[in-house]
Amino acid sequence: MQKGLKGIVATETSISFIDGDNGRLVYRGYEINDLANKYCFEEVAYLLWYGQFPNDVELKILKEELQKNRHLTPYQIEILNNLPTNMEMMSVLRTIISSEGTSEYSWKPTISQAIKLTAIIPTIIAYRKRKLDGKPFVPPRDNLNHVENYLYMLNGTEPQSAQVTSLESYMILTLEHGMNASTFSARVTASTESDLVSAITSAIGTMKGPLHGGAPSGVIDLLNEISSDGDTEKVIRNKLNQKEKLMGFGHRVYITHDPRSIALKQTLLKLIGEDKWLDLAVEVEKCAIRLLEEYKPGRKLYTNVEFYAAAIMKSINLDPSLFTPTFTASRIVGWTSHVIEQAEDNTLYRPQSLYIGKFINETVKF
Known part of the structure; x- marks a missing residue:
């Protein structure tokens, strides 16, 4: 028996490969060094979702779809305005993402659904942070790329290129990391044929724990x-x-x-x-x-x-309360990729446990 399923293979995946002994991390066959230093966030997200890099037209379409879905709905703004001030950011994300769970997100999960959830998370974070700071909300701008727009919404000014470059590299490097706790949580939820929003809500709840998504x-x-x-x-x-x-x-x-x-x-x-x-x-x-x-x-x-x-x-002067939420804003791509992969050849996760309690009726024979 391996407590916590450590070392147990639970599924097959073509999304990423980790070699801890030799220090390798691979997304869809590509070494992470090449990805972080040669491509933008949107290109690597496309790679994880579709299994290949986009051409110019496909990249343009992805960026436009992300931009289109950045905006909060009136009911999401109402929820955000009424959440208690002492609710931490990961709980806020869990709540607002859960509110997305309409009939639009039926089984099976789609890449379009994944793009929508990825697009909205930075806006949720920025809206909540600026409200807590007593500052007006800075609406997303459609002429800025994903990471650049995130920093813009947080600060209200266009970020310096060094800030965008460094944060974008970080977010590319944390898009995906195999069968970690939150990814496993998402896949388990998806294995019941629940919707994508439910799977991602499970993942956010898992990421919230300090043993997994703890801030540096x-x-x-x-x-x-x-x-x-x-x-x-x-x-x-x-x-x-x-x-x-x-x-x-x-x-x-x-x-x-x-x-x-x-x-x-x-x-x-x-x-x-x-x-x-x-x-x-x-x-x-x-x-x-x-x-x-x-x-x-x-x-x-x-x-x-x-x-x-x-x-x-x-x-980039990011408040410590935003470290794990920012991690979440990148890992959402990996989570959704795994949920979509799970749905392609689904089997319900049902591991067994070893009973170590007492038997009151000692006459029971096994």
Whole structure:
């Protein structure tokens, strides 16, 4: 028996491949390094949904469909205006996405449905955040691409190109990551022939848990401390001497370099000198890996995707409450791809459990 189904193969997929031993992540046959540094969010989303890259016409149509579906409905605005102020953002997303569950989303799920849900999530986040901050809602703009529009709605001004580039790379790298907890949750719900909205609501509820979608707040704290102190090596040595865990290093799946971290670093190296937090992250990684090898030789502790994600969140001044929702705004593409794949050759998930309780009637024989 494997608790939590760890290591158990539950399905076949052609969406992504993870090789933790060798540090590989592949979307539809393409290495993640190539995807993050050569393509835009919309192109990689198209790849995951359709299994191939779009031509110019297909890309234009996808962008137009995303733009068309960015706008909140009157009833969604009414719900958002009446939600309690102490409801966290992931619960807000779960509630508003659930309100999408009309007869339009009947079995089987479609790519058009997936595009609609993907398009609306950034608008939900931006509307809620600006309302909590006492700021007017900034409507989406149809002449901006998906990631650029997200930043525009949050801040009310067009973002700098470095901010768009870094966040877009992060969102491409987190679109999909195999049979993780939230993806499994979505596929289990879909296996009952429930609708796409129900499957994605399940996934959001799973992502909300800190063991899965937890924000890289520990990395933020590390970067803040080093920035204030001014001595990277001193801060890291102090932490290692006190046996503290160095946040942003090591991963439960990858026993070597996290390929998403490598791809994100390649993007950020092109932006050196454009943002102090991105510059600091590159410096901290170099020092930390050297010291980790000194203090923990042979452990192969390298940066994970959360490390550079934290630097990006700092560079675009994203509030910590938006870290997991932003992760959700990208992972929605992977979730919907898996739900559509599940529907193509569906089998109801029905694992067994091992009973370890008592038998009151001891005469029962098995």
